[in-house]
Structures are given as structure tokens and as C-alpha cells.
Amino acid sequence: MSTRIDRRFADLKERGKAGFVTFLTAGDPDLETSARLLEGLPAAGADVIELGMPFTDPMADGPAIQAASLRALEAGMTLAETLELVRRFRAKDADTPLVLMGYFNPIFHYGAERFLDDAVTAGVDGLIVVDLPAEEDEELCLPARAKGLNFIRLATPTTDAKRLPAVLANSSGFLYYVSITGITGAAAPVADVVGEAVSRIRAQTTLPIAVGFGIREPEAAAAIARAADGVVVGSALVDLVAQNREAGGDAVVDAVLAKTRALAEAVHAARD
Amino acid sequence: MTTLNSLRNGPDERGHFGVFGGRYVAETLMPNILELERAYDDAKRDPGFRAELDLWLRDYVGRPSPLYFAHRLTEALGGAKVYFKRDELNHTGAHKINNCVGQIMLAKRMGKRRIIAETGAGQHGVATATVAAWMGLECIVYMGERDIERQQPNVFRMKLLGADVRPVTSGSRTLKDAMNEALRDWVTHVEETFYIIGSVAGPHPYPAMVRDFQSVIGKEVRTQITEREGRLPDMLVAAIGGGSNAMGLFHPFLDDTETRLMGVEAAGDGIATGHHAAALNAGTPGVLHGAKSFLLQDDDGQVIEPHSISAGLDYPGVGPEHAWLKDIGRLELAAITDREALDAFERCSRLEGIIPALEPAHALAQVIKIAPAMDREKIIVMNMCGRGDKDIFTAAKAMGVEL
Numbered sequence: 274m275s276t277r278i279d280r281r282f283a284d285l286k287e288r289g290k291a292g293f294v295t296f297l298t299a300g301d302p303d304l305e306t307s308a309r310l311l312e313g314l315p316a317a318g319a320d321v322i323e324l325g326m327p328f329t330d331p332m333a334d335g336p337a338i339q340a341a342s343l344r345a346l347e348a349g350m351t352l353a354e355t356l357e358l359v360r361r362f363r364a365k366d367a368d369t370p371l372v373l374m375g376y377f378n379p380i381f382h383y384g385a386e387r388f389l390d391d392a393v394t395a396g397v398d399g400l401i402v403v404d405l406p407a408e409e410d411e412e413l414c415l416p417a418r419a420k421g422l423n424f425i426r427l428a429t430p431t432t433d434a435k436r437l438p439a440v441l442a443n444s445s446g447f448l449y450y451v452s453i454t455g456i457t458g459a460a461a462p463v464a465d466v467v468g469e470a471v472s473r474i475r476a477q478t479t480l481p482i483a484v485g486f487g488i489r490e491p492e493a494a495a496a497i498a499r500a501a502d503g504v505v506v507g508s509a510l511v512d513l514v515a516q517n518r519e520a521g522g523d524a525v526v527d528a529v530l531a532k533t534r535a536l537a538e539a540v541h542a543a544r545d
Numbered sequence: 546m547t548t549l550n551s552l553r554n555g556p557d558e559r560g561h562f563g564v565f566g567g568r569y570v571a572e573t574l575m576p577n578i579l580e581l582e583r584a585y586d587d588a589k590r591d592p593g594f595r596a597e598l599d600l601w602l603r604d605y606v607g608r609p610s611p612l613y614f615a616h617r618l619t620e621a622l623g624g625a626k627v628y629f630k631r632d633e634l635n636h637t638g639a640h641k642i643n644n645c646v647g648q649i650m651l652a653k654r655m656g657k658r659r660i661i662a663e664t665g666a667g668q669h670g671v672a673t674a675t676v677a678a679w680m681g682l683e684c685i686v687y688m689g690e691r692d693i694e695r696q697q698p699n700v701f702r703m704k705l706l707g708a709d710v711r712p713v714t715s716g717s718r719t720l721k722d723a724m725n726e727a728l729r730d731w732v733t734h735v736e737e738t739f740y741i742i743g744s745v746a747g748p749h750p751y752p753a754m755v756r757d758f759q760s761v762i763g764k765e766v767r768t769q770i771t772e773r774e775g776r777l778p779d780m781l782v783a784a785i786g787g788g789s790n791a792m793g794l795f796h797p798f799l800d801d802t803e804t805r806l807m808g809v810e811a812a813g814d815g816i817a818t819g820h821h822a823a824a825l826n827a828g829t830p831g832v833l834h835g836a837k838s839f840l841l842q843d844d845d846g847q848v849i850e851p852h853s854i855s856a857g858l859d860y861p862g863v864g865p866e867h868a869w870l871k872d873i874g875r876l877e878l879a880a881i882t883d884r885e886a887l888d889a890f891e892r893c894s895r896l897e898g899i900i901p902a903l904e905p906a907h908a909l910a911q912v913i914k915i916a917p918a919m920d921r922e923k924i925i926v927m928n929m930c931g932r933g934d935k936d937i938f939t940a941a942k943a944m945g946v947e948l
């Protein structure tokens with residue numbers, strides 16, 4: 274079964290381009306601004322949208338994304354509202370793949386089955402759940418696949434040749450390669466080292482490989498785009514939400530979409 | 546020896562106690578967690594490791610800790626005989642050191658040079674800083690900013706021992722956030738770092754490993770009470786935050802169903818107020834810090850900030866094995882308010898000449914509630930898991946005394 278994610282990466286491959294993947298937290302800084310951001314991302318050049326499900330204790334994320342989570346929660350965001358946000362987005366955009374990213378507890382509390390049904394109905398294409406490694410696949414990964422959702426897994430520099438098959442098993446959509454050992458928004462990755470890692474992983478899978486963590490500027494994004502199938506930028510966009518929220522929703526939307534355009538152009542032109 | 550129909554066989558090979566436990570961590574940590582599991586399994590089977598651990602527990606920690614008949618308290622309560630397991634007499638003043646000695650030996654065995662830990666009350670931080678100094682390893686302790694304020698003596702102790710105490714300013718600035726921060730550090734410095742978790746919490750193999758290292762408490766109690774009374778106790782009582790002192794006491798008795806197990810959580814201002822830390826009493830199943838267990842959370846699955854006067858009990862989760870023992874009905878539960886714990890703190894100081902830490906003061910308050918109604922032939926063993934020196938400022942403030 275082909276998903277929006279499969280189709281999008283196939284299309285990019287055909288055009289000889291890397292994809293640009295954006296991350297923003299749902300409901301940050303507030304529901305309405307978040308909806309406007311989502312709506313604007315595809316035209317600004319986002320090929321795949323990752324939407325963070327806010328959680329109080331995002332232990333694999335850095336200060337920027339934790340702060341985004343707390344802002345969203347303070348503004349009253351819930352998992353049900355996140356799904357509603359996706360539904361609104363999907364009503365206007367039938368093609369751009371949307372991946373929900375977060376931690377397991379809110380999903381577990383919502384009820385895994387109910388969550389999957391509601392996610393499919395809302396128009397979600399894939400899930401990244403940071404604290405569900407392959408060892409816990411029965412919780413969500415297998416039921417998600419059965420319902421036609423992609424379950425996207427993270428591989429990291431510590432994922433050695435022995436571990437990689439476990440990570441790849443039951444993964445679909447794309448593989449998210451975390452370019453550094455560390456949390457989101459930390460030190461920048463070295464493009465050559467990332468390139469080697471991507472080649473190493475490519476030998477074992479046909480899944481597209483997107484690279485993220487620590488990529489903030491167009492030049493860095495372009496360098497990664499030459500080696501990988503996709504480039505993920507999160508903290509750099511989330512920081513703009515934080516910096517502009519006092520100035521209001523328009524300022525946030527303008528700043529984030531301008532940055533998205535600059536990054537997307539660099540990613541899309543990287544292999545020209 | 547474990548037998549087929551034993552409650553002591555858990556967890557399964559994937560770290561589950563019933564539906565609880567597991568390994569809910571980021572992929573970055575998985576290879577390390579698997580490495581740790583292999584290293585611990587290997588160490589467990591090595592008689593040399595066990596012999597060395599026993600030697601250090603005797604010569605460095607001061608084990609066995611005494612089992613003391615609290616005769617004046619028993620007399621005052623007029624019911625069951627009350628014994629204290631004196632783990633507050635250990636080096637560093639609490640049970641936390643039992644686990645730290647075991648884990649630092651494992652860290653050395655694995656060739657790790659850098660030790661990290663989280664701490665709430667500071668007892669685990671002090672114990673970790675102590676063993677790191679003792680073994681000559683770098684030590685970083687994450688501690689919530691709020692806990693740093695209320696546990697100044699322990700902060701100074703850790704620094705004196707050469708540890709780098711890093712204040713955690715995120716979230717509620719207490720134990721759960723310190724644990725988030727320690728996990729972030731581990732994700733970032735995964736190759737060279739050994740994370741000494743202080744409770745029976747976290748991803749597998751920690752809950753089982755910490756339990757094993759703390760089980761020396763219950764094993765000693767079995768021997769000591771049998772020598773003293775010729776039989777096993779009728780009830781064991783221990784405070785539960787994450788639950789390591791309780792699990793250490795309870796685990797060797799899990800199959801002795803004639804011995805009741807009473808876990809005492811922190812009711813803070815009272816469970817009805819919502820300001821408490823009683824995850825087993827009032828929480829629901831959830832996933833935090835690598836394990837599925839009971840958790841204080843809201844309708845959206847967001848973690849609720851706990852409250853207790855005791856920094857060591859101020860945690861929104863609890864060890865997964867406790868969750869399972871509650872589920873199968875083996876563990877009885879109670880909850881004690883800040884006020885009741887303070888009363889017990891004062892009463893114990895005057896009656897027995899022992900200033901308890903605020904954590905075991907919760908257990909003691911429960912003993913004070915239930916012992917009078919029990920027969921005089923009955924035996925209660927309570928884990929006096931820490932001494933109260935670290936809490937004098939908190940207690941004085943709560944009692945309206947200016948120091």
C-alpha cells in the first residue's frame with residue numbers, strides 16, 4: 274500500500290531532489306497561529322510536515338522543543354486538539370504528507386487503538402514516537418502498520434550494524450537518521466560523517482533516509498541534502514516561534530515561513 | 546533460588562513485570578541499555594563480583610545494618626512490636642549507597658569513565674558522588690533547582706566529594722526534571738557514560754538491577770528477625786517514592802505471603818487536594834522515564850507535578866515492579882500527609898533518639914497509625930532508610946522555627 278509519504282519521496286527521487294522536512298509543535302504558540310503555520314508550510318517549500326504532539330517531559334528533546342511543548346500546553350493544547358489541527362490541514366491539502374511526532378504517554382493515555390483510528394480519520398500519514406524502540410513494537414508500531422500508517426523510526430550514530438536490522442524491521446515511510454548523539458537543537462552535524470553513515474544505512478534498506486538534529490542554516494541543509502533523501506529542520510523554526518510570539522501571530526507566521534522558504538530553496542537546489 | 550511459582554522471578558527477558566516495566570527509551574540509548582543488560586547479567590553470574598560487592602558492603606558501607614527493637618515506641622503505641630531496619634546508619638546516611646556501590650563496580654567493569662546521576666533529596670546524589678570519589682571517576686549530578694534550595698547540606702556534600710552539581714531549571718525543577726536532564730546527558734555522551742539511576746525506576750534492566758542491589762536490606766532482615774524472634778515478621782512497612790528502599794526490603798519476602806507488605810506514599814497536603822506524590826494510590830498507568838508504571842497525569846496524559854515535603858518522595862511515577870505488586874494484590878498501600886510525617890519525625894526523635902529522614906518518617910507515621918490496633922504478639926519491621934540530618938532546615942521551617 275503506498276502512502277502519501279511513499280509517493281512524495283518517489284516523486285522527489287524522480288526529480289533528483291532531496292526533500293525538505295519541517296518540524297513544528299502543534300499548538301505553539303497557540304492553536305490559530307499553529308493552524309496558519311501548517312497551512313502555509315507546503316507553499317513555502319515543505320515536502321513533509323512533522324507536527325510535534327506536546328508532552329510535559331520530552332526527554333530526547335533540547336530546550337527549544339521542550340519550551341515549545343510547554344507553550345502549547347499552557348495555551349491549552351491537547352492530543353485531541355492536535356488531531357483536529359491535522360483534520361483542518363488535511364481539508365485544504367490532500368497531498369502533503371503529515372507525520373505526528375512525540376512521546377508515547379499521551380497516546381497510551383488516549384488509548385492506542387482509538388488514537389490510531391482518529392489519526393487515520395484526521396489524515397495523518399505517519400508516526401514518530403521517540404520512546405518506542407523496536408523492543409516495544411507491539412504497543413503501537415504493529416497496530417499502526419495494520420491501519421496503513423507509516424511508522425518512522427530513528428537511527429542514530431550509536432545504531433551499529435548489529436542493531437540496524439532491528440531498527441529497520443517494521444519501519445516504513447522513511448528512516449529518520451539522527452545526525453548527532455544528543456538532543457534536538459544541539460551541535461551541528463558534520464556533512465561528510467553524515468554522508469558515510471547514510472551510505473552505510475542505504476546498503477541495508479531501500480527506505481528514503483531523512484537526516485535531522487542540529488541543522489539550522491541553508492548552507493548546512495544543502496550539504497546534508499547532497500547525501501540524504503531528506504533534511505529535517507525543527508529547533509531553528511521553533512526558535513523563531515519563540516522569538517516572534519510577543520509580536521503576534523502574523524510576525525510568527527512571517528518569520529517561520531520565510532525561514533522555511535530559505536531552507537527549502539537550499540535543499541531543493543543542492544543537487545543542481 | 547527462584548522457583549517456578551515464585552513472585553521473585555520477574556521481570557521477563559524484555560523487562561516486563563506483568564504489563565509494567567519495559568524499555569521506553571530513545572533509540573540512541575538502546576544499544577547502551579542492551580550492553581548494560583549483558584554486563585549486569587555477566588556480573589551477576591560472576592562469584593568474584595558478588596564476593597567483592599559483599600566485602601565493600603561490609604567494610605565501606607558498614608553492613609549489615611542493625612535490626613533494632615524500638616522498645617519505647619512499641620510501648621507508647623501499645624500494640625505490635627516495632628523494629629527498625631537501621632539503614633540510616635550506612636555510610637552517607639541512607640540506603641542509597643547499597644545500590645551505588647553495586648553500580649559503580651559495574652561501571653568500572655564496563656570501562657566507563659564518566660558517572661552521571663539524578664537526585665531529589667540529594668541522598669542518591671551524595672551516595673553517587675561518594676562512590677565516584679572512591680573509585681576516582683568523574684561525576685555529574687543533576688538536581689532540580691527547587692531541590693537544591695531545600696537540600697543545601699547535601700548540595701555542599703556532593704561538591705565536597707568532587708561532584709559537579711548541575712541545577713535543572715526545566716519543568717517543575719524537581720526530581721522528574723533532573724531525571725529528564727540526566728537522560729539527555731546520557732543520550733549526548735552515551736559511549737563513555739554510566740548512568741547510576743537511584744531508584745527501581747527507569748528502563749529495564751534498572752528496576753531489576755537496583756532491586757537486586759537493595760535486596761541486601763530484606764535478606765539481612767530475614768536472618769536478623771529469625772534470630773531474634775524465631776519467625777518472619779507479620780508486616781513490613783516502607784516509604785515509596787520511586788520505591789528502592791521498599792523494594793529492597795520487600796523483595797526477599799515476596800513469596801512469604803504471611804508477611805504483609807505495606808507501601809507508604811506521600812499524600813502531601815492530602816490526596817483530595819491534588820497536591821501529593823502518591824502515584825500508586827491515586828495515579829493511573831502511564832509511561833515515563835523508560836518504563837510503564839503508575840503515574841500522576843492529567844486527562845491528556847501530561848505528567849502532573851507532584852508535591853511532598855520530602856524531596857525523596859516528590860516523584861510523579863513509581864517503580865514498575867511496585868505497580869505489578871499492587872496490581873496482583875500483593876502490596877498494600879497507604880498515604881501519609883506532610884503534617885503526619887512531621888509529627889512522626891518529631892515523635893521518633895524524642896521517643897527513640899533517632900532523627901529520621903522525612904522519607905521514612907512517612908513509613909513511621911503509618912506504623913503509628915496501625916500498630917496500636919494490632920496484637921502485641923505481632924511484629925512490624927519498618928525500614929528506617931535514611932537519617933534526618935539533611936531535613937532539619939525543611940522541618941524547622943515547617944515547624945515555624947528559625948535556625
